[in-house]
Amino acid sequence: MSLSLALEQVKMDLNNSCFGSICIEKDDDELKPLSWLQNSDLLKDIYLDGEDDDEENCKENYADPHGYYYHDTMDPKRQMNSKPPFSFSCLIFMAIEDSLHQRLPVKDIYHWIEEHFPYYRTAPAGWKNSVRHNLSLNKCFQKVDKLRGQTLGKGSLWCVDPDYRPNLLQALRKTPFHPYHHVLPYAPHGLQGGPLSHIAYNPANRLPIIQSAYGSDVPLPAHIHLVENLLSGASNYRFSSINAAGVGTDMEVDAAATMMMFRTPPEKRVEQLVKLKREGLQPLHSYTVNNGAAPLQAKPEQPHCKATLADLAETALCDYKPKRASTPRSTAALKAKCTPSPNGAMDHTYSLSSTMCTPVVIGALEDDPVDCEMESDGSMDDSDSDSDQTESKSFNDSGVFSKGNFNKRCSDDSESERQLPLKKRLKKKPKHVEPDLVEGADALLNLAGINTQDCQDSIDNLSPVSR
């Protein structure tokens, strides 16, 4: 499809340009010093402002026939010159949250920051001192003893004090334009690569860069954010996603499938997932993105059918008007729309009908227990981060006591929580689902022809499969 071609073209162009080595092959983390200095120097003046020509450039290079614009993460020249709006505590927080076990040595925190915010690759040297200063002074961060026999070199691991996590979230939410605005509480934990892997901030136009997520059965913040913006009709966001093969995929597929999951209460998501998979749907499953990051999970080949969630979501997007009355249709009615794809050459794997398509193997629970664990983790850990302020400690948002008046805690009670067996965790308190988002998701799903109430009824009546 044209999006794929456009992205391929962009990729090729960049590969052939002087930025090829740094923007496409991100494995090559050590930028070639000379060329990099040259380039950044050359571009310093050109892109300092960067906004005037931004729109035109993007239209020219990234537009697709649907009128969506695709961000320019792959264009490092746009990311070089302006300082990100995040405080050091936010940067550290994101880095730690994005790690596999939510703990990182200082060195890796540096690396994460440089990787996600190229400004710091060429920033004055003092920022690393500031990072260390922040780690030491900020109560939100605590050192973790290394495991026995663990050889990490100097220093210890740093993690976020769970008690102070809500404060960091709040601080992050206050940051203008950050991609987790209002949605971070739903960020799942324990995902390989972490929920932030594919979110970046584009300092050139001060907009969040949203990319598709990867193998996970939970609504990732990026998706929810996307949904929010789709629902709100925001036009100043640019989306793209690229799968493992470097081919563009449809974000709206993610969005629609995400909504299906998102409007499901966390304690029912596993059942919902099973049900959706029986229906031939795979919300947020088996997705990979590039952004240079190592592919985490290959997108499996699936049978295709014509009426996909992508189509529905796209229709919904085109037709969506906030005041328009919804025209709910049942999922059964939708099945009638499904016909096998004549050429089987769809870009995506989400499908609607189990009658026309070979049913997708229910794999998330049996085949991929990690995903399910993560799902529950994501549901629990971040719940109530807004209302969790009851412990209200006397300090500011990011947890820094002023002028050295601080003392560090040394408990690790969150660890025991995370070690609970999946079943027990699943039985824990249900998470509150943001009413506005649910309503919005319902509206869009209804416009897409999915009767969410029917769907919910089905879920309610669905007998437990895997417990």
Place this chain on the structure above:
DNA sequence: CCTCTGATAAACATAA
């Protein structure tokens, strides 16, 4: 003005 917050610099200690 004052206070608070975050950034920055720097001195120093310590561990690898």
Place this chain on the structure above:
DNA sequence: CTTATGTTTATCAGAG
């Protein structure tokens, strides 16, 4: 010994 890491103090700018 060198370097990376961690702690602490001081100063400054900006926001409220």
